[in-house]
Amino acid sequence: MPPETPPRIFAPDRRAAVRRRMLNLQQAPDAPRYLLDDMIEDVVERLAFLRHRPQRALLVGDIHGSLQAALEATGAQVTTVEPALGFQEEAPYPFSGFDLVASLGTLDTVNDLPGALIHCRQALEPGGLFIASFPAAGSLPVLRSVMLAADADRPAARIHPLVDVRAGAQLLQRTGFTDPVADARHLAVAFRSFGREIADLRAQGLTNVLADAGPPLGKAALERAIDAFSAASKDGRTVERFEILTLSGWRR
Template sequence: MNAPAIPMIFSAHRRTLRLTRARHRSAGSDAARFIAEDMIEDTLERLAFLRHEPARALVLGDSTGTLVASLREQGAAVEEPAALDLEAPHPSGGYELIVVFGLLDAVNDLPGALIHLRNALAPGGLVMTHFVGGQSLPALRAAMFAAEPDRPAARIHPLVDPRAAPGLLQRAGWKDPVVDTHTLTVRYASLDRLVADLRDQGLGNALAKPAAPLGKTALARARAAFAARADADGKTAETFEIITLTGRRSLAGT
């Protein structure tokens, strides 16, 4: 029996472009980096707690270069390919640590990507991934629905529900799987600033069939809806749910 076809929701090319744009924007002094910085801080704390000091590591999606630099300072040989197909077997393996920032929110075959990450580890190796989860961006979602109340277009990614993550990790063969979530709340004076922050951090649209840009009238409705949620000081709170998945490859290499 043939396996069911995987829906092509996301574009690998657009996923790479948004990471490239985030790396370019990160060089600017006023670029938003709070999500990347939160993920990197969390990674370093977990590695210190686990006393995991890899000799060979693979880091994907670190637009700031901070984690790569820190691991190299600790003596690790770190690979950071500019582009890597997460939905295909990795060209090399034997990594004692793999860290992925923000890329797994836009893959079509998430179970397959998790299996490929496990297979690229050395026996006993550790994998850690962070990405934005399903409870994120309620204010932006509401603004998009207000912009096109009759026929809303797909403008925001379908995001992973953390409740489904444990089952995905078990199916992928991760050992000692752990799923953690936490939230960041950021307050914005305008919808436009929120959108700019998303683009700065590689969270722009990676849909395979993106909708056409909003027209002037629809954009005005979106801005008004976003502003209507503001507190007394004129700023609207937006929520980012960060999902962290950690696990290992067994010592037997299975």
Template sequence: MDQPTTPEIFAPHRRAAQAARMAARQGRADAARFLLEDVAEDVAERLGFLRHEPGRVLVLGDPAGVIAAALGLAAEAGTFALEQPWPTGGYDTIVSVFAHDTANDLPGALIHARRALTPGGLALVTMLGAGSLPSLRAVMLAADGERPSPRIHPQVDVRAGAQLLQRAGFADPVADSRSLAVRYGTLNRLVEDLRDQGLSGVLTQSGPPLGKAARARAEAAFAAEADQDGRVTERFELLTLSGWALRK
């Protein structure tokens, strides 16, 4: 019997182009880094709380090295395909920053991460969780009108995240989420912040670029959500999955 084929929700070539663009944009002094910096702070707190001393560290989803620099680590940057087998058993710490968000085979990618850990190694996987970007979602629906197109990536919630960790065979799996609110004066600034941090769309079947009329509808919908200060509060739900490789 043929093995079922994993649906290609995310386009690998778009994912690679997104990473290259992020790396280039992060070279600018004014690039948005607030999500990366928040994750770096969170990772540092978790490592301290768990009393886990990172030795050989792999960081995924951060081609500009923001996380490693913030943590003071000489980390390796992962450039291999998430859905393919990784080098096994070589890392005692793996930090994934918005990389697993676009894995077509998420359970498989988590299994590869576990197998890449040394016995007793720790994986920390942060994703944009369910409930993220509600304002942008509403704006895009308004822009598309009666024929909405897929534009926002599917997102994982805490319960599903915990189940994924168990399915991947991690020991002591934990899934938790925290919310980060950011205020924006323009829709363009929100979009630019997403591009800076490697969070723009890479869907295989994505909607067409917004035309002039659709762009005007998007701007009007964004303005309609603004508060008395003329700003829209966007929400980022940061879902973190953590688990250990079993000691032999």
């Protein structure tokens, strides 16, 4: 029986374009990077806790080179790749033999997540560690409610489906990782306006890459979105929630 074709939830070309725009926006000195910074800090802390000092590391999505610099400071040889620049996460990697593969904020928008995890594991040498962090289920509750208000009686697909902790743990087991761990944490971020939140999402590569994306918001819908966002504010700020899922496991 031929293998099942994964559903086409995300548009790869649209995904690459959104990440290329993110790379350009991140050149600004005041570009928001709090999600990526949190993921990198978490990876560094996990490596210290596990006393795992990699000699050869593969980093996916380390767009500023911050994690690369931290690992190289310990003597690691680091290879970095970026999906926006042609790296294919849903195909076998062209290299292997790493004792660390870390993916930062990319695996939430691949169509074949089990396949992508298998490729990560195969890139590891025996005894190598895999760590991935990305936005998870429960993220952007305010934006979800705002979009429903904006679309009124004709809701459209605008927010990505996301993986939760339980599904993440099951995926690690399914794809052959040893000692799999899935956990989530949240970040609360306050925004002064609807436009500011959208700008932050755009600058961090978190806008819509669905294959069947909804139509653009019209003027009236945009006004409803702004009003709904303002109605959720307190003291002039609306607090949004980001859930970050981290998956880790070893190759034995």
